[in-house]
Amino acid sequence: METIDQNEIKTATPGSSSFMFQNSPSMQELLLKPISKDNPIVNDAKIRRLYLQASSQQWYAPQKMNFDLPVDPDPETCKVWARIAEVFYTLEKMGLNVIANMMPKAAGKLKSDEVVNYLAVQCHDEARHVFVVENYLKKLGAPPVYNYKYHVLGQAASMGFYRVENWMFSTLFSENFASVFLRRAKAGRIDPFGAEMCRYLMIDESRHLHFLHIVLPDVMDRLSLMGKTYVKAAQFFIMKFSELVSRGLASDAAYVGINRRDMLEEIFENVEKAYEGFGVTRQFLRFPKITDSGVSTATVSYPSVN
Numbered sequence: 118m119e120t121i122d123q124n125e126i127k128t129a130t131p132g133s134s135s136f137m138f139q140n141s142p143s144m145q146e147l148l149l150k151p152i153s154k155d156n157p158i159v160n161d162a163k164i165r166r167l168y169l170q171a172s173s174q175q176w177y178a179p180q181k182m183n184f185d186l187p188v189d190p191d192p193e194t195c196k197v198w199a200r201i202a203e204v205f206y207t208l209e210k211m212g213l214n215v216i217a218n219m220m221p222k223a224a225g226k227l228k229s230d231e232v233v234n235y236l237a238v239q240c241h242d243e244a245r246h247v248f249v250v251e252n253y254l255k256k257l258g259a260p261p262v263y264n265y266k267y268h269v270l271g272q273a274a275s276m277g278f279y280r281v282e283n284w285m286f287s288t289l290f291s292e293n294f295a296s297v298f299l300r301r302a303k304a305g306r307i308d309p310f311g312a313e314m315c316r317y318l319m320i321d322e323s324r325h326l327h328f329l330h331i332v333l334p335d336v337m338d339r340l341s342l343m344g345k346t347y348v349k350a351a352q353f354f355i356m357k358f359s360e361l362v363s364r365g366l367a368s369d370a371a372y373v374g375i376n377r378r379d380m381l382e383e384i385f386e387n388v389e390k391a392y393e394g395f396g397v398t399r400q401f402l403r404f405p406k407i408t409d410s411g412v413s414t415a416t417v418s419y420p421s422v423n
Protein backbone atom coordinates (compact mmCIF):
# COMPACT_ATOMS: atom_id res chain seq x y z
CA MET A 118 0.00 0.00 0.00
CA GLU A 119 1.32 3.41 -0.96
CA THR A 120 2.19 5.60 1.97
CA ILE A 121 2.16 9.31 1.48
CA ASP A 122 5.29 11.15 2.47
CA GLN A 123 4.22 12.91 5.65
CA ASN A 124 6.63 15.75 4.88
CA GLU A 125 4.51 16.52 1.87
CA ILE A 126 1.30 16.90 3.83
CA LYS A 127 2.51 18.69 6.94
CA THR A 128 0.71 21.87 7.88
CA ALA A 129 3.99 23.73 8.33
CA THR A 130 4.53 26.27 5.62
CA PRO A 131 8.06 26.15 4.22
CA GLY A 132 10.58 28.96 4.52
CA SER A 133 10.41 31.89 6.89
CA SER A 134 6.67 31.53 7.44
CA SER A 135 7.12 28.30 9.36
CA PHE A 136 9.52 30.18 11.67
CA MET A 137 6.84 32.81 12.25
CA PHE A 138 4.18 30.21 12.91
CA GLN A 139 6.19 28.33 15.47
CA ASN A 140 7.99 31.06 17.34
CA SER A 141 5.93 34.19 17.25
CA PRO A 142 2.61 34.36 19.09
CA SER A 143 1.82 37.65 17.39
CA MET A 144 2.35 36.11 13.95
CA GLN A 145 0.24 33.14 14.96
CA GLU A 146 -2.49 35.50 16.07
CA LEU A 147 -2.24 37.40 12.79
CA LEU A 148 -2.02 34.48 10.41
CA LEU A 149 -3.90 31.66 12.08
CA LYS A 150 -6.86 33.41 13.69
CA PRO A 151 -10.05 32.94 11.68
CA ILE A 152 -12.00 35.98 10.51
CA SER A 153 -15.59 34.74 10.09
CA LYS A 154 -18.01 36.97 11.97
CA ASP A 155 -21.22 35.09 11.87
CA ASN A 156 -20.82 32.04 14.11
CA PRO A 157 -19.52 29.63 11.52
CA ILE A 158 -21.04 26.16 11.57
CA VAL A 159 -17.66 24.52 11.01
CA ASN A 160 -14.26 24.61 12.73
CA ASP A 161 -12.83 27.73 11.10
CA ALA A 162 -9.45 27.56 12.84
CA LYS A 163 -8.79 24.11 11.37
CA ILE A 164 -9.99 25.19 7.93
CA ARG A 165 -7.73 28.22 7.99
CA ARG A 166 -4.75 25.99 8.76
CA LEU A 167 -5.78 23.61 6.02
CA TYR A 168 -5.97 26.54 3.60
CA LEU A 169 -2.37 27.42 4.46
CA GLN A 170 -1.28 23.81 4.12
CA ALA A 171 -3.06 23.46 0.77
CA SER A 172 -1.50 26.71 -0.47
CA SER A 173 1.99 25.62 0.54
CA GLN A 174 1.52 22.32 -1.30
CA GLN A 175 0.48 23.77 -4.62
CA TRP A 176 2.54 22.44 -7.49
CA TYR A 177 3.11 23.39 -11.08
CA ALA A 178 2.53 20.26 -13.14
CA PRO A 179 5.17 20.74 -15.89
CA GLN A 180 7.78 21.42 -13.23
CA LYS A 181 6.83 18.72 -10.75
CA MET A 182 6.07 15.95 -13.22
CA ASN A 183 8.20 14.71 -16.04
CA PHE A 184 5.79 14.80 -19.00
CA ASP A 185 8.50 13.14 -21.07
CA LEU A 186 8.16 9.83 -19.21
CA PRO A 187 6.93 7.05 -21.50
CA VAL A 188 3.55 5.35 -21.64
CA ASP A 189 3.29 1.61 -22.29
CA PRO A 190 4.94 0.46 -25.56
CA ASP A 191 2.08 -1.99 -26.12
CA PRO A 192 -0.76 -0.26 -28.08
CA GLU A 193 -3.43 -2.55 -26.56
CA THR A 194 -2.39 -1.64 -23.01
CA CYS A 195 -2.49 2.04 -23.99
CA LYS A 196 -6.04 1.61 -25.29
CA VAL A 197 -7.13 0.00 -22.04
CA TRP A 198 -5.57 2.75 -19.92
CA ALA A 199 -7.14 5.34 -22.22
CA ARG A 200 -10.63 3.92 -21.59
CA ILE A 201 -10.04 3.92 -17.84
CA ALA A 202 -8.41 7.36 -17.88
CA GLU A 203 -11.32 8.79 -19.89
CA VAL A 204 -13.68 7.95 -17.04
CA PHE A 205 -11.28 9.42 -14.50
CA TYR A 206 -10.88 12.52 -16.66
CA THR A 207 -14.66 12.93 -16.85
CA LEU A 208 -15.00 12.61 -13.08
CA GLU A 209 -12.22 15.12 -12.43
CA LYS A 210 -13.71 17.61 -14.89
CA MET A 211 -17.13 17.13 -13.37
CA GLY A 212 -15.63 17.63 -9.90
CA LEU A 213 -14.03 20.86 -11.09
CA ASN A 214 -17.28 22.22 -12.54
CA VAL A 215 -19.23 21.27 -9.45
CA ILE A 216 -16.77 22.74 -6.92
CA ALA A 217 -16.61 26.00 -8.91
CA ASN A 218 -20.39 26.17 -8.75
CA MET A 219 -20.73 25.13 -5.11
CA MET A 220 -17.98 27.24 -3.51
CA PRO A 221 -20.01 30.36 -2.70
CA LYS A 222 -23.08 28.31 -1.76
CA ALA A 223 -21.07 26.19 0.67
CA ALA A 224 -19.37 29.20 2.24
CA GLY A 225 -22.76 30.91 2.69
CA LYS A 226 -24.46 27.88 4.15
CA LEU A 227 -21.60 27.12 6.55
CA LYS A 228 -21.24 30.84 7.39
CA SER A 229 -17.52 30.56 6.96
CA ASP A 230 -15.17 32.95 5.20
CA GLU A 231 -12.36 30.46 5.73
CA VAL A 232 -14.22 27.89 3.63
CA VAL A 233 -14.12 30.29 0.65
CA ASN A 234 -10.32 30.54 0.77
CA TYR A 235 -9.82 26.84 1.29
CA LEU A 236 -12.21 25.75 -1.46
CA ALA A 237 -10.62 28.16 -3.92
CA VAL A 238 -7.35 26.26 -3.48
CA GLN A 239 -9.08 22.89 -3.76
CA CYS A 240 -10.71 24.14 -6.95
CA HIS A 241 -7.24 24.88 -8.32
CA ASP A 242 -6.15 21.36 -7.35
CA GLU A 243 -9.00 19.93 -9.42
CA ALA A 244 -8.08 22.15 -12.39
CA ARG A 245 -4.55 20.78 -12.19
CA HIS A 246 -5.88 17.22 -12.08
CA VAL A 247 -7.96 17.84 -15.18
CA PHE A 248 -4.90 19.30 -16.91
CA VAL A 249 -2.67 16.35 -15.98
CA VAL A 250 -5.15 13.60 -16.92
CA GLU A 251 -5.92 15.46 -20.16
CA ASN A 252 -2.25 15.22 -21.11
CA TYR A 253 -2.04 11.60 -20.03
CA LEU A 254 -4.89 10.82 -22.45
CA LYS A 255 -3.09 12.67 -25.23
CA LYS A 256 0.07 10.68 -24.55
CA LEU A 257 -1.97 7.48 -24.73
CA GLY A 258 -3.22 8.55 -28.15
CA ALA A 259 -6.79 9.30 -27.07
CA PRO A 260 -8.54 12.67 -27.26
CA PRO A 261 -9.57 14.05 -23.83
CA VAL A 262 -13.34 13.78 -24.00
CA TYR A 263 -15.94 14.50 -21.32
CA ASN A 264 -18.25 11.51 -21.37
CA TYR A 265 -21.83 12.67 -20.83
CA LYS A 266 -22.82 9.18 -19.74
CA TYR A 267 -21.56 10.10 -16.26
CA HIS A 268 -22.91 13.66 -16.19
CA VAL A 269 -25.89 12.67 -14.03
CA LEU A 270 -23.49 12.02 -11.15
CA GLY A 271 -22.53 15.68 -10.98
CA GLN A 272 -26.18 16.66 -11.07
CA ALA A 273 -27.15 14.22 -8.33
CA ALA A 274 -24.30 15.54 -6.22
CA SER A 275 -25.15 19.22 -6.38
CA MET A 276 -28.79 19.86 -7.20
CA GLY A 277 -32.11 19.89 -5.44
CA PHE A 278 -32.74 20.54 -1.77
CA TYR A 279 -29.88 20.38 0.74
CA ARG A 280 -27.55 20.89 -2.19
CA VAL A 281 -24.58 22.00 -0.07
CA GLU A 282 -24.90 19.07 2.34
CA ASN A 283 -25.58 16.71 -0.54
CA TRP A 284 -22.49 17.92 -2.40
CA MET A 285 -20.27 17.55 0.63
CA PHE A 286 -21.40 14.03 1.41
CA SER A 287 -21.14 13.10 -2.27
CA THR A 288 -17.56 14.27 -2.36
CA LEU A 289 -16.84 11.98 0.57
CA PHE A 290 -17.62 9.17 -1.84
CA SER A 291 -15.91 10.68 -4.88
CA GLU A 292 -12.71 11.69 -3.05
CA ASN A 293 -12.48 8.21 -1.54
CA PHE A 294 -13.12 6.77 -4.98
CA ALA A 295 -10.31 8.87 -6.45
CA SER A 296 -7.86 8.01 -3.66
CA VAL A 297 -8.49 4.26 -3.80
CA PHE A 298 -8.48 4.21 -7.60
CA LEU A 299 -5.20 6.14 -7.81
CA ARG A 300 -3.49 3.93 -5.26
CA ARG A 301 -4.64 0.74 -6.98
CA ALA A 302 -3.79 2.08 -10.44
CA LYS A 303 -0.31 3.00 -9.26
CA ALA A 304 0.15 -0.51 -7.86
CA GLY A 305 -1.22 -2.01 -11.09
CA ARG A 306 0.39 -2.51 -14.47
CA ILE A 307 0.74 1.15 -15.27
CA ASP A 308 3.34 2.96 -17.39
CA PRO A 309 5.96 5.30 -15.83
CA PHE A 310 4.06 8.49 -16.69
CA GLY A 311 0.78 7.13 -15.31
CA ALA A 312 2.47 6.07 -12.08
CA GLU A 313 3.91 9.56 -11.65
CA MET A 314 0.47 11.07 -12.28
CA CYS A 315 -1.16 8.83 -9.66
CA ARG A 316 1.52 9.64 -7.09
CA TYR A 317 1.03 13.40 -7.26
CA LEU A 318 -2.75 13.40 -7.56
CA MET A 319 -3.09 11.16 -4.52
CA ILE A 320 -1.42 13.72 -2.27
CA ASP A 321 -4.03 16.33 -3.20
CA GLU A 322 -6.92 13.89 -2.85
CA SER A 323 -5.88 12.91 0.66
CA ARG A 324 -6.00 16.60 1.61
CA HIS A 325 -9.48 16.88 0.12
CA LEU A 326 -10.57 14.02 2.38
CA HIS A 327 -8.98 15.82 5.31
CA PHE A 328 -11.23 18.83 4.64
CA LEU A 329 -14.34 16.62 4.64
CA HIS A 330 -13.35 15.01 7.91
CA ILE A 331 -13.15 18.50 9.43
CA VAL A 332 -16.51 19.77 8.19
CA LEU A 333 -18.82 16.78 7.80
CA PRO A 334 -19.40 15.92 11.49
CA ASP A 335 -20.69 19.48 12.03
CA VAL A 336 -22.77 19.38 8.86
CA MET A 337 -24.29 16.06 9.95
CA ASP A 338 -25.10 17.43 13.41
CA ARG A 339 -27.08 20.30 11.93
CA LEU A 340 -28.95 18.31 9.35
CA SER A 341 -32.69 17.77 9.94
CA LEU A 342 -34.26 14.34 9.64
CA MET A 343 -35.63 15.39 6.28
CA GLY A 344 -32.18 16.51 5.15
CA LYS A 345 -30.62 13.27 6.31
CA THR A 346 -33.19 11.24 4.40
CA TYR A 347 -32.57 13.28 1.26
CA VAL A 348 -28.79 13.01 1.49
CA LYS A 349 -29.09 9.29 2.16
CA ALA A 350 -31.12 8.74 -1.02
CA ALA A 351 -28.69 10.77 -3.13
CA GLN A 352 -25.73 8.90 -1.66
CA PHE A 353 -27.27 5.56 -2.45
CA PHE A 354 -27.94 6.65 -6.01
CA ILE A 355 -24.36 7.78 -6.54
CA MET A 356 -22.90 4.57 -5.15
CA LYS A 357 -25.35 2.42 -7.09
CA PHE A 358 -24.60 4.30 -10.29
CA SER A 359 -20.86 3.85 -9.76
CA GLU A 360 -21.35 0.17 -9.05
CA LEU A 361 -23.32 -0.20 -12.27
CA VAL A 362 -21.09 1.74 -14.65
CA SER A 363 -17.90 0.26 -13.25
CA ARG A 364 -19.14 -3.20 -14.27
CA GLY A 365 -18.53 -2.23 -17.88
CA LEU A 366 -14.92 -1.43 -17.01
CA ALA A 367 -14.25 -4.56 -14.95
CA SER A 368 -12.38 -6.43 -17.69
CA ASP A 369 -10.28 -3.38 -18.64
CA ALA A 370 -9.42 -2.88 -14.98
CA ALA A 371 -8.50 -6.57 -14.57
CA TYR A 372 -6.29 -6.36 -17.67
CA VAL A 373 -4.10 -3.77 -15.96
CA GLY A 374 -4.22 -5.42 -12.55
CA ILE A 375 -7.09 -3.60 -10.80
CA ASN A 376 -9.78 -5.79 -9.24
CA ARG A 377 -13.02 -3.81 -9.55
CA ARG A 378 -14.82 -5.67 -6.76
CA ASP A 379 -11.96 -5.25 -4.26
CA MET A 380 -11.70 -1.60 -5.22
CA LEU A 381 -15.41 -0.91 -4.65
CA GLU A 382 -15.38 -2.84 -1.37
CA GLU A 383 -12.50 -0.74 -0.13
CA ILE A 384 -14.25 2.49 -1.15
CA PHE A 385 -17.54 1.50 0.52
CA GLU A 386 -15.65 0.45 3.63
CA ASN A 387 -13.84 3.80 3.79
CA VAL A 388 -17.13 5.67 3.41
CA GLU A 389 -18.73 3.53 6.08
CA LYS A 390 -15.85 4.17 8.49
CA ALA A 391 -16.14 7.89 7.86
CA TYR A 392 -19.88 7.83 8.62
CA GLU A 393 -19.20 5.87 11.80
CA GLY A 394 -16.82 8.66 12.74
CA PHE A 395 -19.75 11.09 12.36
CA GLY A 396 -21.79 8.97 14.76
CA VAL A 397 -23.96 7.17 12.23
CA THR A 398 -23.75 3.56 11.20
CA ARG A 399 -24.76 1.29 8.37
CA GLN A 400 -28.40 1.73 9.44
CA PHE A 401 -28.12 5.30 8.22
CA LEU A 402 -26.35 4.63 4.96
CA ARG A 403 -27.36 1.83 2.64
CA PHE A 404 -24.69 0.41 0.39
CA PRO A 405 -25.45 -1.15 -2.98
CA LYS A 406 -24.62 -4.78 -3.53
CA ILE A 407 -21.53 -5.29 -5.66
CA THR A 408 -22.50 -7.52 -8.56
CA ASP A 409 -20.28 -8.90 -11.30
CA SER A 410 -22.74 -9.31 -14.16
CA GLY A 411 -26.34 -8.80 -15.26
CA VAL A 412 -26.17 -5.08 -15.93
CA SER A 413 -29.53 -3.48 -15.49
CA THR A 414 -30.08 0.23 -15.06
CA ALA A 415 -33.76 -0.35 -14.33
CA THR A 416 -33.07 -0.91 -10.64
CA VAL A 417 -31.89 2.67 -10.12
CA SER A 418 -34.44 5.09 -8.85
CA TYR A 419 -33.69 8.56 -7.64
CA PRO A 420 -35.81 11.25 -6.06
CA SER A 421 -36.49 14.28 -8.21
CA VAL A 422 -33.70 16.82 -7.99
CA ASN A 423 -35.51 19.81 -9.39
Ligand SMILES: [Fe+2]
Pocket residue numbers: 209212242243246295322
Ligand atom coordinates in the same frame (compact mmCIF):
# COMPACT_ATOMS: atom_id res chain seq x y z
FE1 LIG B 1 -9.16 15.49 -8.25
Ligand SMILES: [Fe+2]
Pocket residue numbers: 212243292295321322325
Ligand atom coordinates in the same frame (compact mmCIF):
# COMPACT_ATOMS: atom_id res chain seq x y z
FE1 LIG C 1 -10.44 15.91 -5.12
